[in-house]
Amino acid sequence: GDSVTQMEGPVTLSEEAFLTINCTYTATGYPSLFWYVQYPGEGLQLLLKATKADDKGSNKGFEATYRKETTSFHLEKGSVQVSDSAVYFCALSSPPSNTGKLIFGQGTTLQVKP
Amino acid sequence: NAGVTQTPKFQVLKTGQSMTLQCAQDMNHNSMYWYRQDPGMGLRLIYYSASEGTTDKGEVPNGYNVSRLNKREFSLRLESAAPSQTSVYFCASHLAGGPNEQFFGPGTRLTVL
Numbered sequence: 001g002d003s004v005t006q007m008e009g010p011v012t013l014s015e016e017a018f019l020t021i022n023c024t025y026t027a028t029g030y031p032s033l034f035w036y037v038q039y040p041g042e043g044l045q046l047l048l049k050a051t052k053a054d055d056k057g058s059n060k061g062f063e064a065t066y067r068k069e070t071t072s073f074h075l076e077k078g079s080v081q082v083s084d085s086a087v088y089f090c091a092l093s094s095p096p097s098n099t100g101k102l103i104f105g106q107g108t109t110l111q112v113k114p
Numbered sequence: 115n116a117g118v119t120q121t122p123k124f125q126v127l128k129t130g131q132s133m134t135l136q137c138a139q140d141m142n143h144n145s146m147y148w149y150r151q152d153p154g155m156g157l158r159l160i161y162y163s164a165s166e167g168t169t170d171k172g173e174v175p176n177g178y179n180v181s182r183l184n185k186r187e188f189s190l191r192l193e194s195a196a197p198s199q200t201s202v203y204f205c206a207s208h209l210a211g212g213p214n215e216q217f218f219g220p221g222t223r224l225t226v227l
Contacts, residue, residue, distance in 0.1 A: 004156075034215070043118070043204055043218035044157070089156060100145050100208035100216060101172075104156040 002027040006090050006105035013112050019077040021108045023064075023090035026071065031092040033057075033066055033073040034102065038087040047075075047088070080112045116140055118219035120205050126225045127195045135190040135222050137205030143217070144210040146188035147172075148180060150201040151221075157204065163188055164210070195226045 007022040025031065032051045036044040048057030053068035062077045073090060090105040118139045127133055139146065144165050149157040159172030163182040177199060179191045188207075192199060202223050206216040 041220075043220045044206075044216075045218065046215040049215065100210060100214065101147075101159065101162060102157075102216060104158075106154055106156040 002031070002092060002094050002103050004090050004092055004103055004105035006088075006108050009087075009107070010109040010111055013080055013110070015082055015112055015114055016079045017112075019075070019080045019084075019110065021075040021088055021090075021110070023073045023075065023105060024071055025073065025090075025092050027092055027094050029095055030068075031094045033064070034091040034093070035062070035064055035073070035075050036089040036091060036104075038089065038107070040086070044089060080110070082112045082114055085110055085112045118205055118207055118217050120203075120219035120222050122222060123220065124223050126227065127192075128227050129196060131195050131226075132191070132193050133195065133224075134192075135203055135205075135224075136187070137189065137219060138187045139205075139207040139217070140186065141207060141209070141217065142185070143207035144185075145208040146182065147206040147208070147216065148178075148188070148190045149204045149206065150174065150199075151204060152201050160190065160203075192224075195224075197226045200224060200226045 003026045034049045035047040037047045038044045048059040050057040050066035056065045064075045087107045089107045091102045121136045147162040148160040161180040163169045166185045205219040208216045
């Protein structure tokens with residue numbers, strides 16, 4: 001079945017460092033890909049998404065490119081801030097997806113130190 | 115608009131007790147979901163409802179029941195709680211018809227002793 005694998009955490013960085021969180025997927029067909037973020041004590045919220053190969057999703061300085069050849073959707077940010085400390089989830093939705101069902105990776109905790 | 119709301123925020127149960135987690139959304143979304151979040155395991159789908167009047171099992175349905183009361187409300191019931199059901203439970207909703215985002219509630223932290 002479909003699955004998502006994220007890099008193990010926690011990831012600890014200093015402020016202004018470059019961030020990469022790896023995400024790879026296994027899916028039949030052509031899924032849509034998502035990154036969600038969960039701040040402490042809150043529910044998940046969508047960070048960015050990409051719906052077809054070579055699409056780049058971006059939001060709040062974060063970017064991820066849908067790479068079909070490597071089945072990857074790595075999250076990057078050029079300069080992290082303390083406020084980016086959160087848990088990041090990679091997820092996919094496989095067609096037919098009119099129900100919107102998502103499959104999540106295990107999450108990667110990011111801690112940014114001043 | 116409140117988005118997706120969940121009650122209660124916290125709950126402690128004893129083994130064998132029952133309870134219902136409530137979820138409501140005010141975005142006129144068709145689909146609603148219940149997930150549980152456990153350390154190192156991401157979110158796992160318990161049940162979902164693609165539209166009013168329908169419900170389907172997800173990845174981990176055992177020990178749970180759901181009711182899609184109307185388009186707004188989707189409740190999750192634990193008939194006889196077990197320690198293995200200690201988790202954080204999230205409700206989400208989605209506007210059907212494509213790769214639209216799911217909107218999540220703030221979660222219910224449940225401890226079963």
